[in-house]
Amino acid sequence: MDNFPNGVLALFDANLYYRIVGPETLPFSGQKAADIAGKQIYDLFPEETAAKLEPKLEATIDGEPRSFDIEHEELTHHIETKSVSIGGEPYGVLVSQDVTDVRQNAERIEQQNERLDQFASMVSHDLRNPLSIAYGELELYRETMEEAHLDEVENALGRIENLIVDLTALAQNSTSDEYRPVSLTAVAEDAWELIDTRTASLETNENVIVGDQSQLQALFENLFRNAVGHGGESVTVRVTPLDNGFYVEDTGDGIPPEKRDQIFEHGFTTGYGGSGVGLTIVKRIASDHGLEVSVSESPEGGARFEFHAVQ
Incomplete structure (x- = not known):
């Protein structure tokens, strides 16, 4: 026990009292093992934590080992349990280790891999389609000299330009240390x-938000492009502060309730020629800024995106 790395070992009984605890000084809290031994889990931990521990430790006493993570005092602990018999009585052995950094690193790697997959998908598929159209229309123009084909080339190049903006936003990353x-x-x-808003109008109310300016601009660009693309050239878009965030809403047709859970998925699109990645970028940038995004309906029946601070 004294040499156990970055962790705690404990022997607990059928009534969920810790009988033996080590090492002498616990690495997580600096508490003395002697102050913990002889106490029940509801005496040692907040009720919410103890309530999560209770069924797992009881299952261990019944002979079923458990392996799980639990949050306590802003740390993530990984716990392994196993049943033992001492003098014919059932006990459980518990091993707990701090895996906060490991879990956070794994989450970051998973997010980076997801972003890389999205980036690769756009390069290999979304960019290739308009590029093929541009080549095809250019070939037709050379054969027929009809300028209508050049218009299609221009449209395809404009599509590629929009995709490059999305790719740039998807690839960029910022940290809270850089926020102002x-x-x-x-x-x-x-x-x-920076977007083709046609005759659409923008209404804003002054507020200050802490973040990365270029990333927040990419968030707004994607929301505005989405609003004008779906709502048409006469749509009105409003940006208004909330007590713990802000919202962006429009006067367009809105998003059906049954699709609101899907719209942030990579590749999901409801038409108008969008790439299906714009709202994925919106959610990712919001998450990087500690904001949770939800979708509802504006007073006119359009889309309303609310951004609330998680902390």
């Missing part, structure tokens, strides 16, 4: 100027 106060109105207006 940003004017919600300024970043929204900058994003509005």
